[in-house]
Amino acid sequence: MGLTSNKVLALAVLLAVLFIVGTIWLWPRLARRSWKAVAGRVGLLLATQVAVFASVGLAANQAFGFYATWADLFGQETAPGVVVDHDPAKGAGPVKVVGTQTVNVPGGGRPSVGGQIQKIEIGGQVSKIGSPAYVYLPPEYFQPQYKDRKFPASVVLTGYPGTAEALIKGLHYPQTAHKQAADGKMQPMILVMMRPTVAPPRDTECVDVPGGPQTETFFAKDLPRAISSHYRVGGKGQNWGVIGDSTGGYCALKLAMHHPATYGAGAGLSAYYKAPIDVTTGDLFHGDKELERHADLDWYLDHMPPPKTSLLVTTSKKGEGNYRDTLKFIDKVKAPTRVSSITLESGGHNFNTWRREIPATLEWISGRLSAD
Structure with a gap:
């Protein structure tokens, strides 16, 4: 699926929502002070933030057209045009x-x-x-x-x-x-x-x-x-x-x-x-x-x-x-x-x-x- 695909944007939004709901649901279970609980809380917060920022970034890219493809986004679109x-x-x-x-x-x-x-x-x-x-x-x-x-x-x-x-x-x-x-x-x-x-x-x-x-x-x-x-x-x-x-x-x-x-x-x-x-x-x-x-x-x-x-x-x-x-x-x-x-x-x-x-x-x- 392409970078500007509506399916990619919908999937990113869905993942962001799932991570937010999952964080709320699992937070009480990770309230202990053990290293596993702390690692779990940090992991949930990082995953949620990444998912939310990805959704916002994809939506902004669709609205403003900064990059057309994944290769364009990651700087791999470098070949000059050939006639x-x-x-x-x-x-x-x-x-x-x-x-x-x-x-x-x-x-x-x-x-x-x-x-x-x-x-x-x-x-x-x-x-x-x-x-x-x-x-x-x-x-x-x-x-x-x-x-x-x-x-x-x-x-x-x-x-x-x-x-x-x-x-x-x-x-x-x-x-x-x-x-x-x-x-x-x-x-x-x-x-x-x-x-x-x-x-x-x-x-x-x-x-x-x-x-x-x-x-x-x-x-x-x-x-x-x-x-x-x-x-x-x-x-x-x-x-x-x-x-x-x-x-x-x-x-x-x-x-x-x-x-x-x-x-x-x-x-x-x-x-x-x-x-x-x-x-x-x-x-x-x-x-x-x-x-x-x-x-x-x-x-x-x-x-x-x-x-x-x-x-x-x-x-x-x-x-x-x-x-x-x-x-x-x-x-x-x-x-x-x-x-x-x-x-x-x-x-x-x-x-x-x-x-x-x-x-x-x-x-x-x-x-x-x-x-x-």
């Missing part, structure tokens, strides 16, 4: 569908009613990076009257470490997009959901690391081309948006600013504006000062020509550490760049806050993209 070049003449492509699942909405069992989520493997032909992703296809994608229509698309990125599954189970992007479109608040849109960590376990901050993973190239060139070659999505900036939270939010803003011809809009939920350097990132720039400056979004707004793209930033007056930085970022934006914002009175750096911002974010980005 196999495909020959288009033989019918192969850079996208491989490896599974499908329904959307958790009424009538979700039928793609023409609920849409469909496809699990895919993306091969980066320029960056030589391979990465998994989930693609949400709206119901209209499967309806006969739309069989020749192209759809706008948005890349949706998690924070770090994050899991793509959390975008579905924790942040409910497919369900929200389905409801917003059904209510007429946004146009039907394809979502490409993944984490920005395409070279796990390293946090590359969507940077083309000298001598290392070419993450920005993957997102700016390989990903849109791969998806457009497999799904009915246009290949222009007006067809593509990018959304992210935390690290993913920084990546979303940077990709839209650096590559406006690829991404016509970028939304950063609880984003920061400069790539950090820490134990998870390693040396991102290897002394390349120009690369480092370009990764600082405030510097970019001050010194580079304003990109023709639309940006959305979100923050909270209480609970978010990026409030003042976000106000400063907004003040620096100059035409033709357009900037919008969502400011909550209070809200932490967490899923609950982002779930409050996602409906408006999807509506905003849909209004800035076109299908053709």
Whole structure:
């Protein structure tokens, strides 16, 4: 059973309850002062605490999507992605569908009613990076009257470490997009959901690391081309948006600013504006000062020509550490760049806050993209 399985969580909760009940039941029998009784009490307390902490940890992981597998949790997920070049003449492509699942909405069992989520493997032909992703296809994608229509698309990125599954189970992007479109608040849109960590376990901050993973190239060139070659999505900036939270939010803003011809809009939920350097990132720039400056979004707004793209930033007056930085970022934006914002009175750096911002974010980005 997988780390994010409901069965694993239920088993952990059951064990915790049994240990609590067992401790209460057996405590009077272990009240003596013998070494066996003392050892029994210590053992019961330790087992109960371990069971309770395991239950809480598993529940938190399901809610926030920190780790996807047991190997990921124990640091065994270290192998970099490997890309196999495909020959288009033989019918192969850079996208491989490896599974499908329904959307958790009424009538979700039928793609023409609920849409469909496809699990895919993306091969980066320029960056030589391979990465998994989930693609949400709206119901209209499967309806006969739309069989020749192209759809706008948005890349949706998690924070770090994050899991793509959390975008579905924790942040409910497919369900929200389905409801917003059904209510007429946004146009039907394809979502490409993944984490920005395409070279796990390293946090590359969507940077083309000298001598290392070419993450920005993957997102700016390989990903849109791969998806457009497999799904009915246009290949222009007006067809593509990018959304992210935390690290993913920084990546979303940077990709839209650096590559406006690829991404016509970028939304950063609880984003920061400069790539950090820490134990998870390693040396991102290897002394390349120009690369480092370009990764600082405030510097970019001050010194580079304003990109023709639309940006959305979100923050909270209480609970978010990026409030003042976000106000400063907004003040620096100059035409033709357009900037919008969502400011909550209070809200932490967490899923609950982002779930409050996602409906408006999807509506905003849909209004800035076109299908053709």
